[in-house]
Amino acid sequence: MGRSIYSVKQVNDYIKNMFTQDYLLGSVSVRGEVSNCKYHSSGHIYFTLKEKGSLLQAVMFAGNRGGLPFRMREGQQVVAKGRVNIYERDGKYQLYANEITLDGVGSLYEQFEALKQELSDRGLFAEEYKQPIPRYIKSLGIVTADTGAAVRDIISIAGRRNPYVGLYLYPAKVQGEGAADTIVAGIEALEQFGVDCMIVGRGGGSIEDLWAFNEEKVAQAIFDCSVPVISAVGHETDFTIADFVADLRAPTPSAAAELAVYEYDAFLAGLLEGKRRLQDGMERRLDRYRQELEKRLFRIQKFKPEQQTAEKRLLLDSMSDRLSAAMAKILKDKNHQLELVAERLKGCSPLYKITGGYAFVTKEDGSRLKSVAEVSEGDRLALRLSDGRIGARVTDISANEEG
Numbered sequence: 001m002g003r004s005i006y007s008v009k010q011v012n013d014y015i016k017n018m019f020t021q022d023y024l025l026g027s028v029s030v031r032g033e034v035s036n037c038k039y040h041s042s043g044h045i046y047f048t049l050k051e052k053g054s055l056l057q058a059v060m061f062a063g064n065r066g067g068l069p070f071r072m073r074e075g076q077q078v079v080a081k082g083r084v085n086i087y088e089r090d091g092k093y094q095l096y097a098n099e100i101t102l103d104g105v106g107s108l109y110e111q112f113e114a115l116k117q118e119l120s121d122r123g124l125f126a127e128e129y130k131q132p133i134p135r136y137i138k139s140l141g142i143v144t145a146d147t148g149a150a151v152r153d154i155i156s157i158a159g160r161r162n163p164y165v166g167l168y169l170y171p172a173k174v175q176g177e178g179a180a181d182t183i184v185a186g187i188e189a190l191e192q193f194g195v196d197c198m199i200v201g202r203g204g205g206s207i208e209d210l211w212a213f214n215e216e217k218v219a220q221a222i223f224d225c226s227v228p229v230i231s232a233v234g235h236e237t238d239f240t241i242a243d244f245v246a247d248l249r250a251p252t253p254s255a256a257a258e259l260a261v262y263e264y265d266a267f268l269a270g271l272l273e274g275k276r277r278l279q280d281g282m283e284r285r286l287d288r289y290r291q292e293l294e295k296r297l298f299r300i301q302k303f304k305p306e307q308q309t310a311e312k313r314l315l316l317d318s319m320s321d322r323l324s325a326a327m328a329k330i331l332k333d334k335n336h337q338l339e340l341v342a343e344r345l346k347g348c349s350p351l352y353k354i355t356g357g358y359a360f361v362t363k364e365d366g367s368r369l370k371s372v373a374e375v376s377e378g379d380r381l382a383l384r385l386s387d388g389r390i391g392a393r394v395t396d397i398s399a400n401e402e403g
Contacts, residue, residue, distance in 0.1 A: 030095060115241060145172065162264040191225050219245045230249070232250040
C-alpha cells in the first residue's frame with residue numbers, strides 16, 4: 001500500500017483547521033516580555049512575546065488598537081489576549097491579539113480609566129473652568145521633588161528666560177506612599193503664598209511611579225486652586241489625571257518652564273519696539289495737529305477785523321477800478337456813437353451843404369425858397385453862404401423844361 005503525498009498548502013490547511021477547532025486557542029491570554037516590537041505604517045503592531053528562551057510571534061491589527069491604552073516598548077511585561085492560528089504563507093503560527101495590558105499594572109489602568117471618566121462626568125476637565133496662564137508673571141510656584149532632573153530643568157530654563165521672576169519650590173514627595181498628600185499640601189501652600197502661576201509635576205516613569213498624579217485628591221486640589229496650574233508630569237507620551245484637570249498641560253517640565261516664564265530679552269525688545277512705534281505714531285499725530293492748527297489759524301486770520309477791513313479795501317479798490325474802466329468804456333462807446341450821429345446830422349445840415357459852393361436862398365421874409373414859381377421879377381432875396389449873407393433882386397426867372 002503506497003503512502004499518501006500531501007501538498008504544503010494541504011498540510012497548512014489541516015493544521016489551521018486544528019487550531020480553529022481548538023477551543024482553548026480560540027481565546028487565550030498569554031503573558032510574556034515584549035521583543036522586536038514594530039509599529040507598521042499600515043497601523044498594525046508586530047511583536048514577539050518571549051519567556052525563558054521560548055518565543056511566540058504576535059500581531060495586533062490596526063482595527064484592534066483602540067483597546068491599547070499605552071505604547072508598547074521593548075522589555076515590557078504584558079498580557080496579550082486573542083486567538084492562536086497559523087499564518088499559511090510562512091507556515092508559522094502566531095497570536096492574533098485583540099487586547100493587551102501591562103502585566104501587574106492592568107488594574108491600575110482600569111482605575112485610571114474609571115477615575116478619568118468619573119472626573120470628566122463631574123466637569124473637572126471642562127474647558128470653561130480652565131484659567132488662562134498669565135503672560136507676565138513675577139513669581140512662579142513649583143511643586144515637585146527638590147532633587148532630580150525636573151526641578152533642575154525648571155530652574156535652569158526659568159533663570160535663562162527671565163532672572164527677575166521669583167521661583168518658590170515646595171519640595172513634595174512625587175511617588176510612593178503619602179506622595180499625593182504632599183502634592184496637595186504644596187499646591188495649597190503656594191496658593192496661599194500668592195504666586196502668580198504654578199508648575200506641578202515630575203520626570204517620567206512607569207504608571208506606578210506617576211500614580212500620585214492620578215489620585216482624585218490631587219485632581220481636586222488642582223481644580224480648586226485659584227492660581228493657574230501647569231501640569232508637567234513625565235515625558236511627552238505620558239498622560240495623568242493631573243494633565244487633564246490642569247489649566248495647561250506641558251509635555252515635559254522643561255516645556256512647562258518655557259510656557260510659564262516669559263523671555264525677558266524678547267519682552268525688552270518688544271518694549272523698545274513699542275516705544276519706537278509709539279514715538280513714530282505721536283510724531284505723525286503731532287504733525288497732523290500742526291497742519292490742522294495752521295489751517296485753522298489761517299482761517300481765523302481771514303475773520304480778523306483788520307484782515308476783513310484790508311480785504312474789503314482791496315475789494316473796493318478792485319471794484320472802483322472795474323467801475324472806472326466800465327464807465328470809460330461806456331463813455332468811449334457813447335462818444336463813438338455820438339460822432340456817428342453827428343456825422344449823419346452834419347450831412348443833413350444846410351450850413352454843411354453850402355460849404356461846398358452852394359447857397360441857401362430865402363425870401364425877403366426869411367421863408368425858404370423852394371421853387372421859381374414862388375418869386376417874381378423885382379423880388380428881393382437873401383443868399384446865405386458859408387461865410388456870410390448876400391442880398392439880391394430877381395431880374396430873370398426861367399423854369400426847367402422837365403418841370
